Amino acid sequence: MACGAAREGKSDAAALELLPSAPRTMNENKPGGSQNLACVFCRKNDDCPIKYGEKKTNEKWDLTVHYYCLLMSSGIWQRGKEEEGVYGFLIEDIRKEVTRASKLKCSVCKKTGASIGCVAPRCKRSYHFPCGLQKECIFQFTGNFASFCWNHRPVQIITSNNYRDSLPCTICLEFIAPTPTYSVLRSPCCKNAWFHRDCLQVQAINAGVFFFRCTVCNNSDIFQKEMLRMGIHIPEKDASWELEENAYQDLLQHYEHCDVRRCRCKEGRDYNVPDSKWEIKRCQCCGSSGTHLACSSLQSWEQNWECLECRSILYNSGDFQKPKKHTLPNTNVGITDCLLEESSPKLPRQSPGAQRKDLLREHPGSKQEFLCLLMQQLENSPLFEGSLSKNLSLNSQALKENLYYEAGKMLAISLVHGGPSPGFFSKTLFNCLVYGPENTQPILDDVSDFDVAQIIIRINTATNVADLNSLVNECYNYLELIGCLRLITSISDKYMLAKDILVYHVIKRVQAPFESFKQGLKTLGVLEKIQTYPEAFFSIFCHKPENLSAKILSDLFTVRTLSDVQALGFWNSYLQAVEDGKSTVTMEDILIFATGCNSIPPAGFKPTPSIECLHMDFPVGNNCNNSLALPITSTYKEFQENMDFAIKNTLRLEKEENSHFIGH
Secondary structure, eight states: OOOOSSGGGOOOOOOGGGOTTOOTTEEOSOTTTGGGSOOTTTOOOOOOHHHHOOEEEETTTTEEEEHHHHHHOTTOOOOSOTTSTBTTBOHHHHHHHHHHHTTSBOTTTOOBOOOEEOOSTTOOOEEOHHHHHHTTOEEOOSTTTOEEOTTTOOOOOOSOOOOOSOEEBTTTOOEEOSSOOSSEEEOSSOTTOEEEHHHHHHHHHHHHHHHOOOTTTOOOHHHHHHHHHTTOOOOSSOOGGGSSTTTTGGGGSOOOOOOSSSOOOTTOTTOOOTTSTTOEEEOTTTSSOEEETGGGTOSSTTSOOOOHHHHHHHSOSTTOOSOOSOSSOOOSSHHHHHHHSSSOTTOTTSOHHHHHHHHHHHOSSOHHHHHHHHHHHHHHSTTEESSSSBEEOOOHHHHHTTHHHHHHHHHHHHHHTTOOOOOOBOHHHHHHHHHOGGGOOOOGGGOOOHHHHHHHHHHHTOOSHHHHHHHHHHTHHHHHHTTOOOOOOSTTHHHHHHHHHHHHHHTGGGHHHHHHHHHHHTGGGHHHHHHHOHHHHHHHHHSOOOOOOHHHHHHHSEEOSSOOHHHHHHHHHHHHHHHTTOSSSOHHHHHHHHHSOSSOOTTOOSSOOEEEEESSSSOEEETTTTEEEEEOOSSHHHHHHHHHHHHHHHHHHHHHHHHHHHHO
16 A cells, blocks of 8 residues: 555555465464464453454564554554555554653553554543553544544434333344443434444444445445444455355255145155156245145146235235135235345245346236235225225234234335335324324324214214213213213313214224334334425325326436437327327326336336337337337327227236236
C-alpha cells in the first residue's frame, strides 16, 4: 500500500488473512513461538484475534504486535508497502512509537506504554488497547482511526423509548434491555433491531465488508457506517463461509423423495428411476416436495404437478373441491421463505439456478400472479369479516393454529416483494395497527354481525329511559357476558352503552387475533414503516388501486429497444380505444397479459414493464420479465384485431388451464 502522510495512511488492510506476500520471517502459528511472546505495545501475550486482532511476530527483529494495538497507536503511520515491516508499518517506525509510548502512563492500569490517546480536544487520557476495551473506549477502524475514551466516546441517541419489555438480540436471540449502551447497539435502519456489541463484532469478522449488513432489512451502507462509528471492526475480506471448500456442494443435488400420503412404490419413497413410472417429479411451484409419477397418476414427466400446500394457496376458491384442513395454508417455512428467496428454502439440495429454470419452464404464471392470488385468498379468508372494509374476525381454530400470525407475515412479505395493495382493511383496523387499539374508536359500519348491529341501532334510537331500560333487560345476558352491563339513569347513557358494545365487539373481542396478526406484520420491518408513514400506507391498505387509464399504462411501459414508430403509434391509439370502451379487452387485461398483475403494486414492478416491436402477427406477453412484444402490422385495424384476439384468448385459456389444475 502506498505511503500515507497522515493517519489516513493507515490501512484497514484488512485483512490479515489476505496477505499472500507477507514476509517469510513472520511467524504466524508456531507452537512455542509468537503465542508466548508479548505484544510490544500492550505487553500482553494473549492471542485473541477477535479482541486484539491477529498477533504477528517478526523473528528477524524479535518484535511481536497485536494488529489492533499497532493500527490504533496514535503516533505511527503506514509508510511502507504491505509486504514491508509489519502490515506496511516499518520496523523503525514501530520502535519509535514504542519509545514514545514508554513515556506515557496508562489512565487505566497506571503502567507505561500507553500508545493510544483520546482524540477529544483537551483530553489527556492515554491507554493500552486492552485497557481501553476494559474501560469501554471506542476505537473507529475507519478514516483517521480515531480513539475515544470512556468520557468522550460516541453514543447512540434515540428520541423516545417506547419499548416496555426486553427485546431479543437479532443475532443470538437472547433478550436484552432495548437501551443503547456500550454493550448494546441499535440498528440505524431498523429501529426494532438490537444487538449485543460482541455478537456484532463476531458477525462482522465472519461476514467481512461484502456481507456484513442489517440482519432485519439487509441494508449495508447505512448499517456499516453506523457500526464503524460505534467501533465495530469490519475487515475487507470475503465471508468466512465463502472460503470453505465445497461449502455449497449440497446445492448441486436434486430433491428426490415421494411425499404423497400413500406412496405406491414397493422400493420406498426415495426410489427414483428416470423415464419410468417410478421417476420422481418435483412440485412445479416450490420444488421442495415430490411424487412418483405413478403415485399421482401422472402420464408423463412433462405433466404439471403441485403439492397440496401450493395447490391450496394457488387455487383456493369456491370451485376448488379438494378437501383442506385449513382455509389458510399452514406455511411454517414454505410460502414466506419462498418469497424471500426465489429458490425454495425447503430444498437446500437443489441448485437455485436449475430450479428457477424449472419454474420458468413449467409454471404458467409469475410471482406477481402468485402474490395476487395470495392477496385474494387472504381477503376472502375467514380471518377477516365484513363486506368491503374488513376487520379481523374471531376464529378460535385459526388462532390455535397461528394463522393470524401467518396472515400478517404473508401480507408483509407480499408488500416487500412487489405484491398488490391489500385495499380491504377498514379504517378502524388500520388505525389500531398505527395508533394502537386504545386510541381507536370503531364505528357502526365495523360491525358485521347483523344482530349486534341491530342492538346498537336500537340503543342509539331509543327516545326515553323506559325504552332504553327495556332494551337493556331484553339483552341482559348478552350485555353481562361481554361486560357492558351498566345502570341507566338518563337517556344520555345510551351513547356510552353503544360505545362500550362497539369497542368490545370490534376491538376487545379480537384482541388475541390482533396481537398475533400484528406480530406477523412486523416481518421485514413492515409494521414499523406503516407506523412511521401512516399517510402513505393508508390508501394501500384501505382503498383499492385507482382505475388504470391509457396515460398510466403508456407511462408505465418503457420502450426497450429501437422500435417501429408506426407500431408505437398504433399502441398509443389502442390504449385510448380500450379506455373509451371500443375494444373487447380492458386496461386490466392488458396489464395481466404483460405482467400477471391486474394493478400496479405499491412497490412497483421488478423489472420495469417494457415493450418492443417485433415482426410477428400477434403480441406476446412475458410475465417473468414484465415485457410485451407488439406485432408490426400495416394497418391499425389489423393491429387492434390481433391485440384483442391474443389478449382475450390468452386470458381465457389461462382460466381454463387453472380449472384443469383444479380438477386434476
